[in-house]
Amino acid sequence: MARDDVKTGYKYVGTRPNRPDGLDKVTGRARYGADFSLPGMLWAAVVRSPHAHARIVKIDASKALALEGVKAVVTRADLPTGLTGEDLNLQDNTLAGEKALYDGHAVAAVAATSQLLAQDAARLIEVTYEVLPHVTDVDAAMAPGAPVIRPGVADYSVPEGMHGNVARYMEFGHGDVEAGFAAADLVREHTYKTEATHQGYIEPHAAVGQLGEDGRGEMWVCTQGHWYIRRMSAAVLGIEAANLRVTPSEIGGGFGGKTTIFMEPLTLALSKKAGGRPVKLVMSRSEVLRATGPTASASMDVKIGMKKDGTITAGQVFFRMQGGAFPGMSPIGEALPCAFACYDIPALKHEAVEVIANRPKAAAYRAPGSPMAAFAVESMVDELCRELGLDPIEVRLKNGAKNGSKSSYGPVYNVIGLQETLEAAKAHPNYAIPLGPNQGRGVASGFWFNHGGETSVSLAVGEDGTATVMIGTPDIGGSRASIGLMVAETLGIPYEDVRVNVVETGALGVNEPTHGSRATFASGKAAVEAANQAIKEMCKRAAAEWEIDAEAVEWKDGAAHPAGPNAGKFPPMTIGEIGSKMGGSGGPISGHHEVTAGGYGASFGTHVVDVEVDPETGRTTVLRYLVVQDAGTAIHPAYVEGQYQGGAAQGIGWALNEEYVYGPDGRLQNPVFLDYRIPVASDLPMIDTVIVEVPNPGHPYGVRGVGETGITPPLPAIASAIAGATGARIRSLPCSPPKVLAAIKALKG
């Protein structure tokens, strides 16, 4: 299933060349967010609320401003009023208004001539708070008597009578679930919980912003989407987006967490107040954990009915999710359709509510909502399989979605590869390895929609026969290489002759961020179209030179060839020859393509994990791990594997140790990597991968997008493996040693 086994006839697609930015990244030359500096630059620091919920009575910055070298302080009073909807939410999160809504909420910012001075000045800004009652847990936020954090937060969807912290409600389904449960031999019903986790990118947010009196400005920033940064920053500050030019730096990881703004507009606001001097702001790790966008925490009721032969007759879920103190941030709209997306079940009912709580404004995190939903549903499917003595892969093959299945969320699947991933997992040697004492095996499947979105790409043919491609989707994990490969394939020129650049907002039309697994899919698709456009023009130039019809010229192997009746009449004209003469043959040759890309194909994966649990301490060791996922087509298989492995590692962290821990005072207790425990090198085994390729008919090279699905199956797969090893089922993540040990002891009575 790896590329080697599939004959595609591609010359470049499917190969593993060095990435174009590799050299810069191994030598320390690549410039990330905090690596930019400008002449006359100031440094900024942010004052943050130490309270989970408090009225801001007074902000006194006089002592800070009295320090020599302190140039500007901004508070909410410096920002425009009258914003509505999500723009207001963004502004409220950039700087607190009347109330601080979570521990770490920004209250003021200061710019000074050095970083230490800015930090000293921030400590001198005195904020008077009136502390208010708070709530941080998703279930507690809906309990009677829980403080209503923001009255009137409910949108149109919330039925009368729900708690004041409920912001959204959703329900859908099909079939008769009660009849389905009645037809089952075994019906089980449980509640599953997941804690909030953070994307944990190693690069903290950083930006350098400059804004002059004329309202024109620039920003250099690490982001997944600089057009989003531009639009959001402009909205928050009440300036014209067109007057802001945003250049993305190299990005040190994002995973969805860098698709929105947090402190970026503050650099501009401070710059303007400081007479237009550029201002640099770099978050500390604790600021990142306290005050950027972790994912939601969830509490999920699941009920599934199964027959003795493994047929699933009905499923029902009720999800409660909190995405912080702002409405619209929890991924209920994604979690619900993902819940049963891997299955073809005759009767399903999905319900969810979004609740707000005194926590930071959640952001997207790799397949937002899908990992939680998978934890609940796939854990329950595993519980039923174990109780009925059924093989978990066979049950998934039996009930799994296929081409033409009606999806759990309504539409019919076109061409999908879930069954292929299940067959490959079943056939993999890992699935046959005998388990020892205290060892267990877990299986789970996962799903992500993938995404297309607004995309603009341009391509210029060089005088030397090379091609330069300008894309607007920041490269997080090797997309420049994969887009370069597709362009090389299309133009028929060596990969080394294609240069792919991520360009700033002034150089292209609008692009959505690198999110939803869309960069290689959508920018790649647009780049191929742009290349085709350039090819058309090059054929025209050749035709003019040969004095034949442009339609009688075909492009192959990097050259125009006379075709049809003219075949063989002229020697092929290479891209280099055409490029070298283009000034005299009509002018520079380029191609461009702008589209809201459609045609994306859903992505499915199946994971198999073996663990060993220390029965005396409850500590789980991952022994081996297998990721099988449908890539559509793997353009650069090494980076496809990298996405699979990285997604699995994040999922393993979520399953075992990562969690936001809030104290009774509503403050985050673990805002450092010491206690926010992401997997370290010695925690993990090698992560085996199988790339299944069921090409997506909606893409010229069959790409589906590979980034997101991989984080989804590990949560239930690990919990199920622990259940296999110990007999104890953990229904509340993380499966931390104290929890696992307590469950083992409870079993023993």
Add this chain to the structure above:
Amino acid sequence: MRYHTPTSFADAAAIAAGTTGTLRFLAGGTDVLVQMRAGMVQPDDLIDLKHIPGVDKIERTAEGGWRIGVAVPGIVLGGHAELVRDWPGVVEGMNLVGSTQVQGRATLAGNLCNGSPAADSVPGMVAAGAVATVTGPNGTREIPVENIPAGPGKTNLAKGEVISAITLPPRGKNGGDAYLRFIPRTEMDIAVVGCAVNLRLDGDKVVEARVALGAVAPTVLLSEACAKAIIGTTLDDAALAALAKAAEGEAKPISDKRGTKEFRIDVAGVLARRAAKIAYDRAKGTSK
């Protein structure tokens, strides 16, 4: 902040005695710099001890023990074959502190003075019977390591006093020590529970034992009851069970973000058992 680089402990003590604001000593800096970065501590005076001659040395004492300078980092301890042969438990405790990078800087004295009940190097030192040499404005005194920490983040050192060396006693014959800790990951975490066992055998029988428990009380505990449970035994299953029970009984932990009270009590017993076995095997010479 004033940064001082005295060249003798007497000078260091004099500078320390003369300060009026927040004072910190700097050896490896792996705790102090973290606290400064987090804004928990803003020292007015920082006294760097690394310019004092001898602080980077490991030396045999006249009695056959080891005198370890306050700036000797973990990686140097771990690379000292003779010291490792004598006190593998002490060294393995120190080598569990932080990453390889932290090992390049972190010291026994710093780990001790940070005052954390979860400090990985402290149970091993306590079990070994290590002694801290303390220099103050009125000269030097020797204090058993277990008497240095006063509670989380606090020490029993008086104003102007600074640890000038750590001394491990002579290993002697038929002895072995070991340290184990429990963490949720494999590396990089603070101990949820730690336990060090140091014992001496006569034949198969344990004749001396010191057992120290970490992260189950405000300071590292030196447990009589645990020692009693194994002295006079051959560390058979009954003795190990008694040791586990004693450790569970001694543990008076709290529940926090790193673990629950119940979990810490259970695991204290488990680690005591496991560490005792390793120490026993080392004393027998059947393992390293």
Add this chain to the structure above:
Amino acid sequence: MAKVHLWASLRRFADGQEVVEVEAATVGQMLDALERAHPGLGPAIKAGLSVAVDGEVIANNRAAPVKPESEVFLLQRLKGG
């Protein structure tokens, strides 16, 4: 006429109907027609919707074509990580 499937909790804004038939050649026309027929759906449409037309999910493209025989499902606006 394209058949537009409403998720269950939207049906109360459309007289309890599960499927609403509308005349539309594009996603944008379809959404406009829906809102004209059932003004109660306005806030949901304004909040942002994704749609699936004949199996293909369309996040936010009002220009995407809808055929007379198309089967359309409304979804909440999808985000990605």
Add this chain to the structure above:
Amino acid sequence: MSKIHVTTTVNGDPVEFLADPRETLLDALRNHLDLTGTKEGCGTGDCGACSVTVDGTLVCSCLMLAAEANGKRVETIEGMAKEELHPLQRKFIEHAALQCGFCTPGILVAAKALLERNPDPTDTEVRYWLAGNLCRCTGYDKIIRAVQDAAAEMRQEHRGAA
């Protein structure tokens, strides 16, 4: 606040700068010497992105004051490639052992320090040595493979040279 005059050697070059006594070596490298290849991921010694060697010992430059570097020999990622790339650098590119690349300088510096001490480590030894270097993108798999492949090549070269 009076500043401290620091004289040190970075990647073989003599350098001097004035440091606030509270400034870390990491701050000095990045802000005074424009050596931004060394990264800050946490500032508390938990992520290893700021790894450098000081007098040959691997340390976190965020856990060391700039003033402490006086008279020392500091090596950073910028000094790793001589006339050509270090085998580790080359193997990291070839094995796709980096995705976002932010942790890469620290991991390369740490891995180089490992191979200088232990030219033939086991996978487990590599994993524990690098446990203080967090990577969130790769799951470490390709990093371990790249380090081992570089180690094998370096052993081969060493044998060839001997």
